[in-house]
Amino acid sequence: MLEINKVTINRILNPTSIDLGEYVINPYVGCEFACTYCYVRSNKAATRRKMPWGSYVDIRVNAPDLLEKEISEKHPGTVLLGSTTECFQPVEKEFRLTWKMLEILNRHKVSYVILTRSPYIAEYIPLLNQGFCKRIYFTVNKVSNTFKQLIEPKSPPLDSRNDAIHKLLDAGISVIPYYSPVIPWVTDVRDLFSPFTKAERIEFEYLNFNLHNAQDMVRHISVAEPALGIKFTGMLSENNYHEQTWDTLDEEIARQSREANKKYKIYRHPYGEFFQNTYFS
Numbered sequence: 001m002l003e004i005n006k007v008t009i010n011r012i013l014n015p016t017s018i019d020l021g022e023y024v025i026n027p028y029v030g031c032e033f034a035c036t037y038c039y040v041r042s043n044k045a046a047t048r049r050k051m052p053w054g055s056y057v058d059i060r061v062n063a064p065d066l067l068e069k070e071i072s073e074k075h076p077g078t079v080l081l082g083s084t085t086e087c088f089q090p091v092e093k094e095f096r097l098t099w100k101m102l103e104i105l106n107r108h109k110v111s112y113v114i115l116t117r118s119p120y121i122a123e124y125i126p127l128l129n130q131g132f133c134k135r136i137y138f139t140v141n142k143v144s145n146t147f148k149q150l151i152e153p154k155s156p157p158l159d160s161r162n163d164a165i166h167k168l169l170d171a172g173i174s175v176i177p178y179y180s181p182v183i184p185w186v187t188d189v190r191d192l193f194s195p196f197t198k199a200e201r202i203e204f205e206y207l208n209f210n211l212h213n214a215q216d217m218v219r220h221i222s223v224a225e226p227a228l229g230i231k232f233t234g235m236l237s238e239n240n241y242h243e244q245t246w247d248t249l250d251e252e253i254a255r256q257s258r259e260a261n262k263k264y265k266i267y268r269h270p271y272g273e274f275f276q277n278t279y280f281s
């Protein structure tokens, strides 16, 4: 059962060190998709809340009014939407906060970058192709239905995300398909480039074992596939094994990139301090 709360806030443009914008905008707090690997689960505000991640969404009802006001004060160049929530999650259909934010950003000619995994964003093409959407990072993955159920049971189907990416690209919007998290032996790394021939590049983020919740996810996977549990344990207890596992993936992605003649970028998290949350400590 989803708990929905209407809340008011004091600030909507929050400075960020993420290099995708000067400020982040999160119209909601919480996320219905409840991915097991979500890094936001581990942040201080979410842990203080003492409610399971995915069981609540706060609707920041005064966010559009604040945005109007703060744009005139702060004159942002580029903002990032969706750093700690999913702007296009199902509640958006009712509350339309993201829609209102995009209208305001367009009107004030402020550029924006969006992080999403929701195909619902394709409904927003009339707003997104007005020249201010700089880029959309669209999270995809290639895992079996069994693993999808284990790691992100409530997120939109993987095929529907690929379809949405095609619609956005066809509308002339810049989209980077973002494979995340790439999980060794779970993500099917065959044929990663051909679904996205129109994208300018493809990016990959390897699973960050340093997050607390990665441990839970690995445990879920290991229960379903004990042989994988043994491999993960090996990876986590031996630097060489860890590095070799990711090196093999690096090589495979590089090979496919050459074959597809398409650029790519990989985000790889360092070995060590496993299960220590290094983002929010």
Ligand code: SF4
Residues within 6 Å of the ligand: 031, 032, 033, 034, 035, 037, 038, 039, 040, 084, 085, 086, 117, 155
């Ligand atoms: S969609 Fe994004 S914000 Fe929502 S749970 Fe998944 S990773 Fe977290």
